[in-house]
Amino acid sequence: MSSIFPWRVEVTCDGDQESTSSRTPSTDSNMQLSFADIEEWLDTHPEKMADYFLMKADISLVNRWLVLHGFLSIKDYVSSRRNSATTNISNDSSPLEKSCEFFSDSPDSYITSKSVSKKHLRQDYALSKKMNVFRTCDTPGHSPDVSSIQSRRNSLKDMRKCLSLPSRSIYILNMLIQSKVEIPRFPSKGRDSKREFRLSNERQFFLESVQEIAHDLDAKSLTQKITVNLSVLVDCDGASLFLIQGPKSHRMLVSKVFDLHTGTDIIVASPTDDNEVRVPWGTGIIGHVAESGDIVNLTNASEHPRYNDEVDKICGYRTETLLCMPVRNADNDIIAVAQIFNKNSESGEGVFTPEDEKLAKMYLEFCGIALTNAYLFELSQKEYERNRSLLEVVHDLFEEQTSLDKVILKIMQRAQRLLNCERAALLLLQEGTDSEIVKFSRTFDLASPLAGSSTTNTRSWPELKTSSGLLQVAERVVCTGEVLNLTDPPEIQQVGGRHIWSLLSMPIRNRDYRIIGVAIIINRTDGTSFDENDEQLFEAFTLFCGLGINNTLMYGELEKAMARQKVAIEVISYHGTSSRKEVQRFLDTKIPSGDEWQLESLKFDDFSLSSDEMILASIRMFQNLGLISKFRIDYQSLCQFLCTLRKNYRNVPYHNWRHAFNVAQVMFAILTHCGMKSILTDLEIFGMFTGCLCHDLDHRGTNNSFQEKSGSALALLYGSKATMEQHHFNHAVMILSSKGHNIFSSLSAADYSRVMKILKQAILATDLSTYFQLRGKFFSLVDNAEYNWDVEDQREVLRSMLMTVCDLGASTKPWHIQKKVAELVTNEFFDQGDKEKTQLRIQPPALMDREKKHELPQLQYDWIDSICLPLYRCLTKMNERFMEMVDGAVSNQEKWAALSGQIACTDKSEDSNGTAGVSTEDNRSKTGQL
Incomplete structure (x- = not known):
C-alpha cells in the first residue's frame, strides 16, 4: 500500500x-487530511485510483458500479445477491444501492465472484484467473509490476466493451424480468469441478453423468443437469434443452429453464409457468431439428438464415459455433432438442468436431431414457392429481344438492381449477326442448381472476349475453351430442373482451343419458389448446356434473312436492277438523247415562241415536270405562277429537261414522257386559276402544282388492297388504297429531309408545286376512284350554279376535237391525261392482254384482256360517256371556235361510248358481271385508 x-x-x-x-x-x-483532500488527490492521479480499484475491487463492487451506470438491471443485481457471501452495506451507499438492498432476500450479502459475471462475459473473460492476479496485490509488501497493471487495465477495457449492450436491451431485459423469465444461475463450483474431473478421467465422468440423470424424475432438475453435463462433456460455453410437448396438431418446444441461449424466436410464458419458455413448432434452428431430425453443426451461427440473435443482444453474448441435435426415445421418436454453443477456443480449432457430435449423441441416448422416465412419472402424477380432483368434484357435488346455484358455482370453480382455464360457462337446457328449437332455461358465466375480467361477478351470476357465438356452439353440441374442441374459432373472436384461442364444449347428461345442458371452458391459462387429456378429464367431469345437477333438480322437485303436501295437509287440517263453535256445543251439553241409551247391551239398536248423540254416547263410554279420570284426558281435547273423527268419515253407505260408533259400542258391551275388562289392562282398553272409533277413517267405499286392481295411490303408497287398514291408522295418527286433538298427551313416553302400538294392532286386525291368519291359533288355544292371557303373544291374538268380533257385531243384532245393515253393505258393494265394470272392465264377484241381487240371502247365510259363528262359538267356550252373540247370529242365519227358500243348509254344493255351497275361501274372495 x-x-x-x-x-x-x-x-x-x-x-x-x-x-x-x-x-x-x-x-x-x-x-x-480531509475527505475533500483525498478526493482532489484521486482526481489528479487517475492512474493511482485505477490501480487501487483493480487491486481491491471484488465482483460485488463491479456489479454495483454496473447498476449505478445502467449496465445491469436491479432485478439481476438483487437476484444475484441471494447466494452471495456476507458483507454489510456501508452507510455511504447510494439511494439506488439501498433500494437494491431493500429488494434483496439477504440484506447483509454481496454478490460472489462468479454468480452473475459469466452470464455477461464471453468465455468468462478469464475473470477468475485475472482476479487471482489482482488478489496477490493484497499481500502486504507486495507490489504489482507494470505488465500486470497493464493487463488489468486491458481486461477492464474488454469488460466494458463487451458489456456495451444495444440501447433497447435494457428495456427487453426489464420485459423479461416482468414476465418472470430469468436466466438460470448454475453453481459455478459444480460446473468447474466437473470440468476438472472430466480432464482427469473423461470415461469416469461420462459414467457418472449418466448415473446422475438416471434417477432424476423431475423435468426441470433433469434439464439443468443435462445442459451442464453437455457443456462440460463437449467443452463449450453452455447448452440448452427444449422438450416437445402437446398434441401433434399443436406441438410446442418447451424449455423448463430459460437458458443462456435459444437461437430462435421465443414466446414468453405466462406468470404461472415460472421460467418455462415455449417455441412454436418448426420455428428457428431447433424447430427445424425437431421437425426433420437432422443434426445441425454451424461454425458461424449468425450467418444461418434460421438463426435469431435477439437473445444474444439481450444477454450481451455472441454465439459463433452451434451444435443442435435431436433427443430420441426407445421408439426412435424425437422427444426433445439439445443445443450446444460456442466450443472452447482453447480446445482444437474452436468448432464442434465429429467426435463432439458422436460423444453428445451417445450421451443424449441416455438422456432420452431419462426424459422418457420423467415424462411417464409426470403423467402418473397428473393422473393421480386428476383422480384426486375428480373425487373432490364428487364430494363437492353430492355434498351440496339443496341449491342449484350453489352446485353450479362449485362445478364452474372446479372446472377452472381442474382444467386451468380462464373462463367457464354452463347452460341448462329448457325442459321439453326438441331437437329443432334449442332453448336454454338458465345460462351462467364465470371468469377466472387470471382472465383479468372485471365484468363477471360470481355472486350475481350474470347471464351469458356477451357472445352469440357461444350460444351457437352450445346449440350445436345439444343437436349433435358431439364434443367440440376448437382452436382460434372464427365464429367466436372475443368473450368478455378477451381473445378466444381455445374452446372445449361438451354435453351434460343425466343418469338416463339425456342431455340436460352444455359445459364450456375457454382459454387454457398457458396459452395452448385443449388436448386429448383435457377432453378425457372434462368428459369424466361432465359425467359427475350431470349426476349432481340431475340430483339437485330432483331434490328441487321433491322439495316442491313436500311443500305441496304440507299445504295440502294444512288445508285438510283446517277443513278436516271441527270448528270451535261445534266443539263448544258438546262442552255445554249434559250427557245422559249409559243405561238410558242401553250402551252395555249386545242388542243395542245401531240406528237409535243421531249423529250428535253418538258423539255424546262416545264421551259417556269413555267416562264409564274410567279412561278420562285414569289417564287425565282433557275434556275439550276429547270433544275436539270425536268431532274431528266424525268429520273425517266419508259419506258412504256403510263404512261411515255410524259404523265406527257401533263397533265401539260392541267393544264397550263386551268389556262391561261380558266381563272382558277384567282380563285387559286399562292401557289396552284405551287403545282398543280408540281403535274401534278410528278403524275405518276415510274409507272410500271400496275394499283392498279394488285398491290393488285399480292401482290407486293408496295401493302405491301402502302396498297390497292391509292397504286400507294402514291408511286408517295413519289418518288416525294425523288427527291425534293435530293441535288440541291428542287424547294421549298426558301419558308417559313408555305408555304413549305402548298405546300407539296397541292402536295400530287393533286397526290392522280389522282386515279379514289378519283374522284368517290368527284364528287357527286362537281356536287351538281355546279348544285345548291352553291359553294364558299373561303371555303377550297370546294377548295380542285375543285383542285381534275381539276387534274382529266387534267389527262383525252387526250379524248378531236383532233381525230388523241385521237386515238393514246388510242392505247398506250390499249397496256399498254394488257401487264397487259398478266401478269394476265401468272403470276396470272386469266382472265383479256375485256379492258386488247388481244383476245377482237375488243371491244375497244365500251369500249372507254362508257369511254367518263360515266366518261369524265359528268365532263367536269359540269365545263362548272361553266366556259363556258370548252365547248371546251366538244366539243372535244363529237367529239371523235362519232368517236368511228362509229368504233363500231353504230351511237348513245341508247340501251347499247343489246350488244352481254356484253360491249355495261355496267354501270359506270363496266367501272371503267374494265378500272382501265388511
Missing part, C-alpha cells in the same frame, strides 16, 4: 456528517 499512497486514511460517517481521521505514517506524523 505504501508504494501507491504515502498515507493511509480511515473515513467514518455519522449521519450526514463526514469526518476523517488519519494515522500519520512514520514519514509524516503530523499530516491531517
Whole structure:
C-alpha cells in the first residue's frame, strides 16, 4: 500500500456528517487530511485510483458500479445477491444501492465472484484467473509490476466493451424480468469441478453423468443437469434443452429453464409457468431439428438464415459455433432438442468436431431414457392429481344438492381449477326442448381472476349475453351430442373482451343419458389448446356434473312436492277438523247415562241415536270405562277429537261414522257386559276402544282388492297388504297429531309408545286376512284350554279376535237391525261392482254384482256360517256371556235361510248358481271385508 499512497486514511460517517481521521505514517506524523483532500488527490492521479480499484475491487463492487451506470438491471443485481457471501452495506451507499438492498432476500450479502459475471462475459473473460492476479496485490509488501497493471487495465477495457449492450436491451431485459423469465444461475463450483474431473478421467465422468440423470424424475432438475453435463462433456460455453410437448396438431418446444441461449424466436410464458419458455413448432434452428431430425453443426451461427440473435443482444453474448441435435426415445421418436454453443477456443480449432457430435449423441441416448422416465412419472402424477380432483368434484357435488346455484358455482370453480382455464360457462337446457328449437332455461358465466375480467361477478351470476357465438356452439353440441374442441374459432373472436384461442364444449347428461345442458371452458391459462387429456378429464367431469345437477333438480322437485303436501295437509287440517263453535256445543251439553241409551247391551239398536248423540254416547263410554279420570284426558281435547273423527268419515253407505260408533259400542258391551275388562289392562282398553272409533277413517267405499286392481295411490303408497287398514291408522295418527286433538298427551313416553302400538294392532286386525291368519291359533288355544292371557303373544291374538268380533257385531243384532245393515253393505258393494265394470272392465264377484241381487240371502247365510259363528262359538267356550252373540247370529242365519227358500243348509254344493255351497275361501274372495 505504501508504494501507491504515502498515507493511509480511515473515513467514518455519522449521519450526514463526514469526518476523517488519519494515522500519520512514520514519514509524516503530523499530516491531517480531509475527505475533500483525498478526493482532489484521486482526481489528479487517475492512474493511482485505477490501480487501487483493480487491486481491491471484488465482483460485488463491479456489479454495483454496473447498476449505478445502467449496465445491469436491479432485478439481476438483487437476484444475484441471494447466494452471495456476507458483507454489510456501508452507510455511504447510494439511494439506488439501498433500494437494491431493500429488494434483496439477504440484506447483509454481496454478490460472489462468479454468480452473475459469466452470464455477461464471453468465455468468462478469464475473470477468475485475472482476479487471482489482482488478489496477490493484497499481500502486504507486495507490489504489482507494470505488465500486470497493464493487463488489468486491458481486461477492464474488454469488460466494458463487451458489456456495451444495444440501447433497447435494457428495456427487453426489464420485459423479461416482468414476465418472470430469468436466466438460470448454475453453481459455478459444480460446473468447474466437473470440468476438472472430466480432464482427469473423461470415461469416469461420462459414467457418472449418466448415473446422475438416471434417477432424476423431475423435468426441470433433469434439464439443468443435462445442459451442464453437455457443456462440460463437449467443452463449450453452455447448452440448452427444449422438450416437445402437446398434441401433434399443436406441438410446442418447451424449455423448463430459460437458458443462456435459444437461437430462435421465443414466446414468453405466462406468470404461472415460472421460467418455462415455449417455441412454436418448426420455428428457428431447433424447430427445424425437431421437425426433420437432422443434426445441425454451424461454425458461424449468425450467418444461418434460421438463426435469431435477439437473445444474444439481450444477454450481451455472441454465439459463433452451434451444435443442435435431436433427443430420441426407445421408439426412435424425437422427444426433445439439445443445443450446444460456442466450443472452447482453447480446445482444437474452436468448432464442434465429429467426435463432439458422436460423444453428445451417445450421451443424449441416455438422456432420452431419462426424459422418457420423467415424462411417464409426470403423467402418473397428473393422473393421480386428476383422480384426486375428480373425487373432490364428487364430494363437492353430492355434498351440496339443496341449491342449484350453489352446485353450479362449485362445478364452474372446479372446472377452472381442474382444467386451468380462464373462463367457464354452463347452460341448462329448457325442459321439453326438441331437437329443432334449442332453448336454454338458465345460462351462467364465470371468469377466472387470471382472465383479468372485471365484468363477471360470481355472486350475481350474470347471464351469458356477451357472445352469440357461444350460444351457437352450445346449440350445436345439444343437436349433435358431439364434443367440440376448437382452436382460434372464427365464429367466436372475443368473450368478455378477451381473445378466444381455445374452446372445449361438451354435453351434460343425466343418469338416463339425456342431455340436460352444455359445459364450456375457454382459454387454457398457458396459452395452448385443449388436448386429448383435457377432453378425457372434462368428459369424466361432465359425467359427475350431470349426476349432481340431475340430483339437485330432483331434490328441487321433491322439495316442491313436500311443500305441496304440507299445504295440502294444512288445508285438510283446517277443513278436516271441527270448528270451535261445534266443539263448544258438546262442552255445554249434559250427557245422559249409559243405561238410558242401553250402551252395555249386545242388542243395542245401531240406528237409535243421531249423529250428535253418538258423539255424546262416545264421551259417556269413555267416562264409564274410567279412561278420562285414569289417564287425565282433557275434556275439550276429547270433544275436539270425536268431532274431528266424525268429520273425517266419508259419506258412504256403510263404512261411515255410524259404523265406527257401533263397533265401539260392541267393544264397550263386551268389556262391561261380558266381563272382558277384567282380563285387559286399562292401557289396552284405551287403545282398543280408540281403535274401534278410528278403524275405518276415510274409507272410500271400496275394499283392498279394488285398491290393488285399480292401482290407486293408496295401493302405491301402502302396498297390497292391509292397504286400507294402514291408511286408517295413519289418518288416525294425523288427527291425534293435530293441535288440541291428542287424547294421549298426558301419558308417559313408555305408555304413549305402548298405546300407539296397541292402536295400530287393533286397526290392522280389522282386515279379514289378519283374522284368517290368527284364528287357527286362537281356536287351538281355546279348544285345548291352553291359553294364558299373561303371555303377550297370546294377548295380542285375543285383542285381534275381539276387534274382529266387534267389527262383525252387526250379524248378531236383532233381525230388523241385521237386515238393514246388510242392505247398506250390499249397496256399498254394488257401487264397487259398478266401478269394476265401468272403470276396470272386469266382472265383479256375485256379492258386488247388481244383476245377482237375488243371491244375497244365500251369500249372507254362508257369511254367518263360515266366518261369524265359528268365532263367536269359540269365545263362548272361553266366556259363556258370548252365547248371546251366538244366539243372535244363529237367529239371523235362519232368517236368511228362509229368504233363500231353504230351511237348513245341508247340501251347499247343489246350488244352481254356484253360491249355495261355496267354501270359506270363496266367501272371503267374494265378500272382501265388511
